[in-house]
Amino acid sequence: MRKILVFLMLAMVGLALAFYINYQVQSGDTLYGISKGFGIPIPVILDWNPDISPSSLKVGQKLKIPFVPxxxxxxxxxxxxxxxxxxxxxxxxxxxxxxxxxxxxxxxxxxxxxxxxxVNTSFTQLVDYIWPVYGSISSEFGWRIHPIYNKTMFHSGLDIKADNGSPVFAARSGVVKFAGWKSGYGNVIIIDHGNGIETYYAHLSKINVFVGLRVEKGDFIGRVGSTGTSTGPHLHFEVRVSSEPRDPVAYLPRNNTYVMRRVLSE
Ligand SMILES: [Zn+2]
Structure with missing residues (x-):
């Protein structure tokens, strides 16, 4: 009996380990090169290896690389x-x-x-923007009583409630313009989509992109958290046109809105 248990435990450890390999950084390696070579997107590599600095990989450094994204x-x-x-x-x-x-x-x-x-499944190709996270809308865009400051304030984005650690996806293709800490927003990613259009992903627990990185619509970019001014894990999502915040609901696909709201009762 005990033998079977030990075997089962080893099998479980084996399964847990089987999802990635350890790769030792060689001289001349770049994150882009490793990403291309293994077919694993950079944000995924950064998620597995939170301690590496994307711009300075060290020779001999060990990276965890999953077998599939x-x-x-x-x-x-x-x-x-x-x-x-x-x-x-x-x-x-x-x-x-x-x-x-x-x-x-x-x-x-x-x-x-x-x-x-x-990325670029038939669904994402059909629409201009996709929902950045799966969850229910907990606060809409516009004037509201602020949950922390308790006074009427303008809410410049849409709050989507999701569990801590849930994946966040780029709503549209573009180039990362900002990735770091901003007062109020906490850990935030700003993606520049050209023509003055930007999207914001705030209160993240994890940022897996860096300034200058090109991301495609639907790419994994980070994880939901509750950093900055936040009452609980959610994604604060903004769409800005020429720096002016717009109602994100007007840009996001409606058919998915229905799915998102239905989740509330699940
Ligand atoms: Zn918000």
């Missing part, structure tokens, strides 16, 4: 496979394909490997 995710509540798939904007089959041991539900606190959706 995907990240480790630790749900804060027990999720069905179908909800997990929605959070990653993939089909449950895509998760099962690379992680057959995942089962029909993932319990809270259990870290699992989840693949990231293929």
């Amino acid at each position: 995907g990240i480790m995710y630790k749900p804060v509540r027990t999720l069905t496979l179908s909800t997990l798939a929605k959070i990653f904007f993939v089909d449950p089959e895509e998760i099962l394909e690379v992680n057959p041991a995942i089962g029909n539900s993932v319990r809270a606190g259990k870290e699992v490997f989840v693949p990231l959706g293929k």
Whole structure:
């Protein structure tokens, strides 16, 4: 009996390790080169290796590189496979394909490997913008009573409630203009889409891009958090045109809005 248990535990450790390899940085390596060579997007590599500096890889440094684009995710509540798939904007089959041991539900606190959706799927090609995160709208754009300052203030974006650590995706293709800390916003990414259009992704727990990086619509860029002025994990998402905040709902696909709102009752 004990032998079987030890074997099972080893098998589980094996499974957990099987999602990535250790790669030792060689002289002349760049993050771009490694990303291209392994076919793993830079934000995914940065998520697996939070301590590396993108501009100065050190020879001999060990990097964790997943076999397929995907990240480790630790749900804060027990999720069905179908909800997990929605959070990653993939089909449950895509998760099962690379992680057959995942089962029909993932319990809270259990870290699992989840693949990231293929960019430019038929859905993302059809629309100009995609929803940056899967969750329910907790605060709309416009004038509101601020939840912390308790006075009427203009809310320059849309708040989408999502669990801590949930993946955040670029709503549109562009170039990262800012990635770091801003007062109020906490950890924030700003993507420049050209023609004066920018999108903001605020209160992140993790930023996996850097200034100058080109991202495509649907690319994983960071993780939901509650940094800055925030009452709980959510994504504060903004669309700005010539620096003026606009209502993001007007830009995001409506059919998905329905899906997003329905999640509330799940
Ligand atoms: Zn907000």
